[in-house]
Amino acid sequence: xxxSSFMVLGAIALIVLVYGAPVNxxxxxxxxxxxxxxxxxFASLSEEGISKVERTKRFKELLEEAFDLxxxxxxxxxxxxxxxxxxxxxxYIGLFEKFIIQAYTKRFQDLSGKKFHVxxxxxxxxxxxxxxxxxxxxxxxxxxxxxxxxxxxDKHKITDVMVEGISMxxxxxxxxxxxxxQTGGKVAGLIKALRKxxxxx
Amino acid sequence: xxxxxxxxxxxxxTLIPLAFAGLLLAGCAAAPPPEDKEAxxxxxxxxxxxxxxxxxxxxxxxxxDKAILRPVTSVYLEVVPDxxxxxxxxxxxxxxxxxxxxxxxxxxxxxxxxxxxxxxTMNSTFGILGINDFAxxxxxxxxxxxxxxxxxxxxxxxxxxxxxxxxxxSSPRDGVGLLADTLIDPFTWLTPLEYRIGRSFxxxxxxxxxxxxxINDLEKNSLDFYSAVRSLYRQKRRDxxxxxxxxxxxxxxxxxxxxxDGKFGDQQSKVTPTER
Numbered sequence: 001x002x003x004s005s006f007m008v009l010g011a012i013a014l015i016v017l018v019y020g021a022p023v024n025x026x027x028x029x030x031x032x033x034x035x036x037x038x039x040x041x042f043a044s045l046s047e048e049g050i051s052k053v054e055r056t057k058r059f060k061e062l063l064e065e066a067f068d069l070x071x072x073x074x075x076x077x078x079x080x081x082x083x084x085x086x087x088x089x090x091x092y093i094g095l096f097e098k099f100i101i102q103a104y105t106k107r108f109q110d111l112s113g114k115k116f117h118v119x120x121x122x123x124x125x126x127x128x129x130x131x132x133x134x135x136x137x138x139x140x141x142x143x144x145x146x147x148x149x150x151x152x153x154d155k156h157k158i159t160d161v162m163v164e165g166i167s168m169x170x171x172x173x174x175x176x177x178x179x180x181x182q183t184g185g186k187v188a189g190l191i192k193a194l195r196k197x198x199x200x201x
Numbered sequence: 202x203x204x205x206x207x208x209x210x211x212x213x214x215t216l217i218p219l220a221f222a223g224l225l226l227a228g229c230a231a232a233p234p235p236e237d238k239e240a241x242x243x244x245x246x247x248x249x250x251x252x253x254x255x256x257x258x259x260x261x262x263x264x265x266d267k268a269i270l271r272p273v274t275s276v277y278l279e280v281v282p283d284x285x286x287x288x289x290x291x292x293x294x295x296x297x298x299x300x301x302x303x304x305x306x307x308x309x310x311x312x313x314x315x316x317x318x319x320x321x322t323m324n325s326t327f328g329i330l331g332i333n334d335f336a337x338x339x340x341x342x343x344x345x346x347x348x349x350x351x352x353x354x355x356x357x358x359x360x361x362x363x364x365x366x367x368x369x370x371s372s373p374r375d376g377v378g379l380l381a382d383t384l385i386d387p388f389t390w391l392t393p394l395e396y397r398i399g400r401s402f403x404x405x406x407x408x409x410x411x412x413x414x415x416i417n418d419l420e421k422n423s424l425d426f427y428s429a430v431r432s433l434y435r436q437k438r439r440d441x442x443x444x445x446x447x448x449x450x451x452x453x454x455x456x457x458x459x460x461x462d463g464k465f466g467d468q469q470s471k472v473t474p475t476e477r
Binding site for chain 2: 146171177
């Protein structure tokens, strides 16, 4: 009798361990962080009548606050990070941020009528979580957006955004690596292309 | 008319684009020297030995887009009211019903096959020939499948990246899938040529219209449009093959192993993949 109760208890403990684990404190924190960041982004970028310069400034602030830019920059250089010189790395990180701001600010221009919902989240490891969200647009299918979040000392940073299963970091890395390959495997070639792109408009 | 003569009459038109594949042999990229390790690894990762040919095909497709598809789509977006555009999309998507149903069966996804069949029946009748997505309104959500995905489920390798003339980004696996879907599709056999041309063109305009801003945006903001498209195509196909479930091992910054398998992923796969 006693033995079987122990077994039931054990089974319950096992179930709790296996199925209860996914949403622990870390994931909930990351979830809250994404909710706050999303709401903030919607509030600050959807404001009508603000100038292009002001919108860019606000986007830059949000980007620097919420994203782990050095880590993303490193990832997007792929295998070439190891062969880049320190000077190249420094210049590349700066240009990368400029490039992202230039390429992505416009995508946040038209947020009116759209709604941002956090759906659920899951721990990937002790310091990493994945937060699932969607953007609801009237009369259109919702867009699934998943965020990878890295947490350290109660500070959260986004390391990747996946839109409908497509990772922005992976896309950027594939493109950058291809540019480096075409310029004879030199990181300098990519830096030159980024310089040109970010100064053109 | 018997089936074999129909086959002879209809299939060559589909085969012509694939014949371009023969040109590939002329457009092979030179592999980097073996002593340059980074270059060799990057070359392998890109899995694009026909890059010169593919770039030429992309240029060809873009020229065609600028000359025909983009102008037509601009007018379409300008002139046709949004609700009517949705009707057009629903109608064209409903025609894919039998192909989706067949591929669900090939993949052993009986639940999804049932959904596809139910949707096709409901939308073709209550939805008035498919112009209204009646099934979605009562909670039977849409999904998509094609034979390229079926081959992937059957563990056929995708092969290298391949840009097909007119059809765009593809692979040997998806090229075969495209041909197979045409053969599976009852409308290929039941309808006249004019209808099929109209349907293909309509589908192209509908797809272009739904991605109009994104394509412009990508052309404007990419350093290398070709490799950005290649990356997007591959990631999108992987997502479609998984039916929108989370990847189990996707190397991304800040993640060594990605998301583990399990309950969570299964829940995701039941979420209907949204339209692209």
